[in-house]
Amino acid sequence: MSELTLTLIKLGFLALLWMFVLAVLSVIRSDLFGAKVDSRAPAPVLAQGGRTPKPVKPSKKKKGQPGSVTIADGPQAGVGATLSAEPVVIGRGSDCQIRLDDDYSSTRHARLFQSEGEWWVEDLGSTNGTYLDGQRVSRPVPAEIGGSIRIGRTTLNIAK
Amino acid sequence: MSIASTSVIQIIPRTRRGVELMLLIIAIAVAVGAYINIGLTVQDRIPASTGYYAAGISLLALIAHMVLRYRAPYADPVMLPCAVLLNGLGVAMIHRVDLGLKQAAEAAGREPRSAAAPQQITWTAVGIILFLVVILLIRDHRRLQALTYTAGLAGLILLILPLVPGLGVNINGAQIWIRFLGMSFQPGEFAKLSLVVFFAGYLVVKRDVLTLAGHRFLGLDLPRARDLGPILIAWAVSLGVLVFEKDLGSSLLFFGLFLFLLYVATERAGWLLIGGLLFLGGAWFAYATFGHVNKRVADWLDPFNEVGGQVSNALMGQAWGGVLGRGLGQGRPEILGFYGQSDFIISSFGEELGLTGMIAIILVYTLIVERGLRTALGCRDIFGKLLATGLAMSFALQVFVIVGGVTGLIPLTGLATPFMALGGTSLVANWAIIALLLRISDQARRPQTPAAPVSDETIAMAVQKQ
Numbered sequence: 001m002s003e004l005t006l007t008l009i010k011l012g013f014l015a016l017l018w019m020f021v022l023a024v025l026s027v028i029r030s031d032l033f034g035a036k037v038d039s040r041a042p043a044p045v046l047a048q049g050g051r052t053p054k055p056v057k058p059s060k061k062k063k064g065q066p067g068s069v070t071i072a073d074g075p076q077a078g079v080g081a082t083l084s085a086e087p088v089v090i091g092r093g094s095d096c097q098i099r100l101d102d103d104y105s106s107t108r109h110a111r112l113f114q115s116e117g118e119w120w121v122e123d124l125g126s127t128n129g130t131y132l133d134g135q136r137v138s139r140p141v142p143a144e145i146g147g148s149i150r151i152g153r154t155t156l157n158i159a160k
Numbered sequence: 161m162s163i164a165s166t167s168v169i170q171i172i173p174r175t176r177r178g179v180e181l182m183l184l185i186i187a188i189a190v191a192v193g194a195y196i197n198i199g200l201t202v203q204d205r206i207p208a209s210t211g212y213y214a215a216g217i218s219l220l221a222l223i224a225h226m227v228l229r230y231r232a233p234y235a236d237p238v239m240l241p242c243a244v245l246l247n248g249l250g251v252a253m254i255h256r257v258d259l260g261l262k263q264a265a266e267a268a269g270r271e272p273r274s275a276a277a278p279q280q281i282t283w284t285a286v287g288i289i290l291f292l293v294v295i296l297l298i299r300d301h302r303r304l305q306a307l308t309y310t311a312g313l314a315g316l317i318l319l320i321l322p323l324v325p326g327l328g329v330n331i332n333g334a335q336i337w338i339r340f341l342g343m344s345f346q347p348g349e350f351a352k353l354s355l356v357v358f359f360a361g362y363l364v365v366k367r368d369v370l371t372l373a374g375h376r377f378l379g380l381d382l383p384r385a386r387d388l389g390p391i392l393i394a395w396a397v398s399l400g401v402l403v404f405e406k407d408l409g410s411s412l413l414f415f416g417l418f419l420f421l422l423y424v425a426t427e428r429a430g431w432l433l434i435g436g437l438l439f440l441g442g443a444w445f446a447y448a449t450f451g452h453v454n455k456r457v458a459d460w461l462d463p464f465n466e467v468g469g470q471v472s473n474a475l476m477g478q479a480w481g482g483v484l485g486r487g488l489g490q491g492r493p494e495i496l497g498f499y500g501q502s503d504f505i506i507s508s509f510g511e512e513l514g515l516t517g518m519i520a521i522i523l524v525y526t527l528i529v530e531r532g533l534r535t536a537l538g539c540r541d542i543f544g545k546l547l548a549t550g551l552a553m554s555f556a557l558q559v560f561v562i563v564g565g566v567t568g569l570i571p572l573t574g575l576a577t578p579f580m581a582l583g584g585t586s587l588v589a590n591w592a593i594i595a596l597l598l599r600i601s602d603q604a605r606r607p608q609t610p611a612a613p614v615s616d617e618t619i620a621m622a623v624q625k626q
Contacts, residue, residue, distance in 0.1 A: 006201060010487035013190075013197055014513060017520045020186045020245060024238050024527050027179050028534075 066119050066145050069098070069112060072155045076101055080156070087113035090151060091124070104128050104152030112143060119143040119158075128152055176237040177229050183241035184221050191217055191248020194488055198256045201489030202263075216281060217248050220288045227292050232602035236535060239601070242528045243579055243594050247284055247587070249521070250580030253493075253508055254280050254501045260494030276501055276582050283584035287591035294595035301600045305543045308361025311354040318351035319397070323404055334574065335405040348401075348410045349576070349589035352417075352554055353596075359418055360546035363425040366390070367542075371426040391431070394418040395438045402446055408453060409561060409575035415439065416557045421550050425542075453571075460571040470499060474507035474566050478518075485514025501582040503574050507566045522563065525578070529556045532597050538604035548600045551593050 069088065070080030081088045081097045090098045091109035100109070106126040113120055120140040123130040130137040131150040143149075149156040192214045199207035221244045228235050255277035265272035298304065304311070322328035322335050329339045337344045363370075370387055394415060402411040419435035446453040463471040473495055481491060493500040493508035500508045510518045532552025536545045558575050565572035576586035 001200065001204060006487055006490065009197055009200065010485065010490075013193055013488060014484065014516050014520075016186075016190050016193055017513070017517060020183070020190055020241075021520050021523050021527075023183055023186055024242065024524075027176070027183065027238055028527070028531070 064145065065117070066143055066147075066158045067160045069143075069149070069156050069158050071098070071100075072148065072157045074154060076154070083112060083114070083119055085114060087111050089124070090149075090156070091126075098156070100151065100154055102152040102154045105154065109151050110137070110149070113140075121149060126151070175233045177225070177233060180228070180237035180240060181225060183238065184225055184244060187241040187245035187248065188214070188218050188221060190245055191252060194249055194252035195255065197488040198252060198259070199489075201487060202256065202259045213251075213281075216285075217244070217251075220285060224288055224291055227295055228598065231295050232598055234602045234605040234607075235598040236531050236601040236605070238531050239528055239594055239598055242524050242531075243591070245524060246521070246579035247287075249509075250505065250577075250582075251277055251280050251284065252488075253505055253512075253580070254582050256489060256512070257494050257500045257508060259489075260492065260500075261497070264494055279584070280582055280587070283587045286584070287588040290588050291591040291595040294592050295599060298596070298599055301544050301547060301596065301603065302541060304357050304547070305361050305364065308358055308365075311361070312358030315351045315353075315355035315358055316397070318347040318354065319401060319410075321347045334407050336407045336410065343584075346576075346583065346585040348407070349585045350592075352410075352413065353551075353589055353593060355414060356417060356421075356547065356550035356554060359421045360543055360550055362390070363421055363546055364543045367425040370422070370431075371428060388434070391418070391422065391435060391438070395435075395442065399442050399445070402442075402450075406450070406452060407574070408446070408456070409558075409573040412561055412573060413554065413557050413575065415442075417550055417554055420553050420557075421546055424549050425546055456571040456573065460565075460568065463568055470496065470504065471566075471568065471572055474504050474510075475568055477507055478510035478567065481511040481514045483515050485510075485512050485517055488512050498582075502576070503562065503572075503581065504566055505577050505581050506563050510567075521580075522559070525555060525559045528552070528594075529559075531601070535597060535601040535604050539600055540604065544600050544603060548597060548604075551597050554593065555590075 066083050068080055068082045069090075071077055079098065088097045089108055089111045090096055090100060090105075091107050092100055092102065092105050093107040096108060105128070106124070108124045109126040110121060110123050110130040113122065119142065121130065121132050121137055121143045122140040123137045128151075132141055132143065133147050134150075135141075143158050145158060145160050147158045149158065192210065195213050196206055196210055199205060199210065221240070224240060224244075228240065255275070258275040258277050262272040262275075322338050324338075327338045327340065328335055329337050329344065331337050331344070336348050337346055398411040398415040401407055401414065415435075415438075419431065419439075422431045422435070423429070447457055458465065459469060459471045463469070463475055466472065477491065477493060477495070480486065485491070489512070491508070491511035493504075493511055496504045496507070506518065506521070509521055513521075529552045532548055532555070536548035536552065539545045539548055555578050558578055561570070561573055562575045562577050562581075564570040576583050578590045579587065
């Protein structure tokens with residue numbers, strides 16, 4: 001067999017070996033750039049297909065609409081979430097978007113969600129209740145910029 | 161506003177078994193490609209046995225894949241293809257050195273040694289069978305926690321077994337094999353597995369006292385003197401292995417594993433300091449006392465002091481391979497003889513695939529370790545976390561010690577290159593480790609049982625209608 005053929009076989013084999021390494025790297029890439037998230041309903045369908053769902057593009061915020069919610073004081077001050085399209089759950093549970101380190105809050109305490117172009121605060125049946133500007137939240141109430149939510153001993157500010 | 165978009169955001173649990181199948185196909189293509197390549201260059205034709213080799217490796221990989229599909233659907237998709245690739249490449253290289261040794265023997269007019277590759281293929285099959293048994297029998301890794309002390313005792317017995325007169329045999333100066341039913345085994349490989357189970361189970365219980373008690377000195381949290389017991393015992397046992405079995409590699413592996421798990425469980429750097437000092441003390445003691453350790457260090461400091469020595473031959477081979485290698489079948493790894501298939505198999509790859517191939521192989525090991533540590537991060541119970549860390553680190557330590565030795569970075573200590581080196585017990589034990597890691601990763605990646613719905617959709621909808 002000619003020298004050239006052997007060299008080509010050698011390079012081809014090395015390329016194949018590296019192709020495997022790169023394929024594995026692209027598979028585990030999702031771990032480095034965060035797990036894919038989606039709302040609960042379409043999840044089983046997607047899981048079966050094994051496909052990656054396209055990330056939802058954050059909807060453009062209207063003027064005057066709340067853009068973020070942040071913990072105001074205590075050791076967790078500054079922790080928060082941006083309000084884009086997806087609802088934000090607040091509580092002690094590990095599946096919450098804002099995870100509180102507060103013994104007086106419930107595992108899934110309250111949530112913020114968007115409906116008809118407005119943001120709402122809803123209590124998720126918590127033990128100690130959720131307060132928006134001092135008023136106990138018993139049914140979903142609109143959240144406005146500058147409002148403050150109190151959960152257990154934690155205060156969260158709604159900001160632009 | 162649809163109901164779906166108001167419901168809670170969740171991470172989509174994906175099984176990714178399809179991805180695993182795709183990676184398996186590439187891995188098998190690499191292994192079979194290596195086999196064909198070797199046939200083309202050494203024998204100038206595609207070997208007739210290619211069909212059997214390809215069918216065998218594909219069948220074994222496919223069975224493992226199907227069992228994962230049904231019994232551990234959320235297991236990590238990357239580990240099985242990586243292990244299959246390394247195993248397949250290892251068999252191909254063992255076959256290549258077989259051919260080289262045969263040619264050399266024929267040229268010298270000697271009777272060629274019997275081929276080692278078929279034996280390794282049989283052991284691969286045994287390994288995959290054990291893989292299946294572990295996946296099918298151990299449905300939940302947490303059951304192993306109940307076996308903590310049993311595993312510790314079993315590990316110690318396995319370690320001592322080669323010293324039993326009549327059972328243990330001395331091969332190449334190391335007393336680490338036993339001969340049983342006409343075959344040799346290396347019980348230390350399984351001792352590694354059961355000792356990791358023991359370390360993990362033990363540290364789950366003791367980590368609090370090992371973490372909290374202690375005093376601060378020079379910015380380091382040092383443990384109390386009476387908590388030093390376990391680490392001293394681990395140190396003494398690994399020194400015992402070194403003294404009585406003359407096995408430098410296993411000794412290093414056991415102590416390293418224990419130290420690393422201790423650090424992971426307690427998050428205290430003080431343990432690393434104490435462990436490092438103990439290691440240095442032990443290493444100095446071994447260097448001063450044992451001739452064979454002394455010789456290893458001498459070979460490391462000056463590999464070319466002995467013309468035709470193992471380390472110098474291995475380094476020469478790797479240098480000859482250069483960046484792209486000689487090409488499969490075009491180097492001369494048979495110069496290292498039997499060692500070109502076992503301890504020095506990485507150097508054989510360095511010679512024939514060059515630096516490019518060797519980096520790829522080391523990366524595949526790194527990926528297995530990374531997935532193991534990722535499994536530990538995702539795992540929900542501490543025992544599982546420590547077990548996965550220990551198993552992943554056992555690969556990392558082994559690869560570091562043997563590849564470091566072969567490339568001249570550290571003194572050479574004989575440890576099996578996982579999945580590649582000739583040796584049945586090691587291969588079978590490594591398949592069991594991969595099975596255990598996959599079982600833990602299935603638990604870690606499986607979707608959590610959904611919490612009871614707290615949110616009241618009807619209220620939300622009623623509000624929206626207002």
